[in-house]
Every structure is written in structure tokens, then in C-alpha cells.
Amino acid sequence: MLNKKIAMIGMGKMGGMLASSLLKKGVVNSDQLCGTTRQEASAIKSQNEYGIRVMTDNVKAAEESDVIILAVKPQSMALVLEYLKPVIRKDHLVISLAAATETKFIEDHLPEGIPVIRSMPNLPCLIGQGMTVLCPGKHVEKEHIDLATSIFTAVGRVDVIDRDDLMDAVTAVSGSGPAYGYIIIESLAEGGVKVGLPRSLATTLAAQTILGAAAMVLETGQHPAQLKDMVTTPAGTTVDGIMALEEGGVRVALIKAVESATLKGKELSGESQSK
């Protein structure tokens, strides 16, 4: 269990998910975690749902905590930081979950010398199978990275990247990626239905197959192309399936999806940071 108090600023989908996982995994107990929302009604609802103290006073939550997790929408960030600024101390660790919000933007809205880590978790964090990438700001030490890693390990795999300019690319691959994965699973299942499988079986087959394929990439460390070759028997069935995928341009479509989402992230960063 961590020996720290955490304030979750924003108890929406991501803040609530992270709070509930931290409690479930025993990373902190309910006295070490508090949350905030904008509206009183949401605070009462979250308090009942998660069994922690949830308030609408960000300043009080921050003052009482060691780690401040910013889980509000990017467009609310500047206002939230403005109110927090007077109470943020150098012994605080500030972690942002916000997409399209540069670490420097957060640092510039806080007193000089505050350790800030930008993070990008994704939806499967909800079930402990997430992917989170951490990007340290200029005042972050190893102990801060270790602390943030302990927090996000509760909800899945964690990696660290030292380049804030690559966080929009990270967002495009692992932040948005679950949506692409769901489309692939949905389409594979639709294919199964087309050739006569019951829909529920087709969906289970598709989902478990993508899960297993992904786990093999991570566990064996082999290149996906090598693993694909293991399934592709000469003159067998898979190679015909692959030909249809190539004709449909699936590779280019996925590459373009990541490229477009990255560009959109940069565009949104530019917009929110000019405010």
C-alpha cells in the first residue's frame, strides 16, 4: 500500500475508474483518497458509488494530499490550475490524464519547480488491462516516476517516454486504439455471422482471438509478422483471408487512423494552449 494521499480532481469516467481500481487493488485505502467534481450532485453520487470523500472544493482536496491527479477535460484544465496554483507545493506530485494538454502548459500554470507527469491511460484500465504511458516534466525525479508507476500499474501496463512531443502519437495508438480494436472485433464477428455462426459465438471467437494474438506479441516478443507466418500455411485458408484484407487496404487504413488521430491531437493541443 502507498504511503501517500491522493486527490482525484475530476471523478468522471477516467477519474472514477482510476479511483475504484486503486481501492480495489489496495494501492490506497479510502482514507488516503479523495475526489472532486464540479457539481455538488455529482460529488454526492461519486461519494456513494466509491465510498470515498468527494467534494467540490479542489483547493481543500489538494491541500490535504501528496499526489494530485488531474482528471478533468482538457478545456477545464486552465481554470482548475488557476485555482490550484496558490496551494500547490514542491512536495506535491501533479499527474495529468488530459489528452492534448502539454506538460509545459501545466507547468506554466503552476508555481516554478513543481513535478508534473503527463499520462495517457486508456479505457481497458477499467478492467485492469490498460496501457498507460507516462511522460515526465522538467522537475520530475526518479521517485516521482516510481510513484506514478505504482499508481498506474494498478490498472495495467505502464511505460515511460521522455518526449512530450510524442504524446499525441501515444494518444492516437493506445488512447484511441481500443476503439479501433472494437471495430476490428465487430467486423470479424460480422464475418462469422455472414458465414453462418451465431452472433454471440462469433463475437466471443473474435474477441478471444484478438486477445490471444495480442498476448502472444507481448509474451513472446516476436515480431507480429513472424507470428502471422506461423498461422499462414502454404496454400491454406489463412493466406486467402490475408489477400482479402490486403485488397481492403486494412494496413493503410490503420496507419492512416493513427496519423489522423495524431494530427487531431496536435490541433487540439494548439487550440487549448492558445486559451
Ligand SMILES: NC(=O)c1ccc[n+]([C@@H]2O[C@H](COP(=O)([O-])OP(=O)(O)OC[C@H]3O[C@@H](n4cnc5c(N)ncnc54)[C@H](OP(=O)(O)O)[C@@H]3O)[C@@H](O)[C@H]2O)c1
Ligand atoms: N475517456 C477516455 O477513454 C480517456 C482516456 C485517456 C485520457 N482521458 C482524459 O481524462 C480526462 C477526463 O476524461 P473523462 O472521460 O473522465 O471526462 P468526464 O467523464 O466528462 O469527467 C470529467 C470530470 O471532471 C469533473 N470536473 C469538471 N470541471 C471540474 C472542476 N472545475 N473541478 C473539479 N472537477 C471538475 C466533472 O464533474 P461534474 O460531473 O460535476 O461536471 C467530472 O467528474 C480528460 O482530460 C481526457 O482527455 C480520457
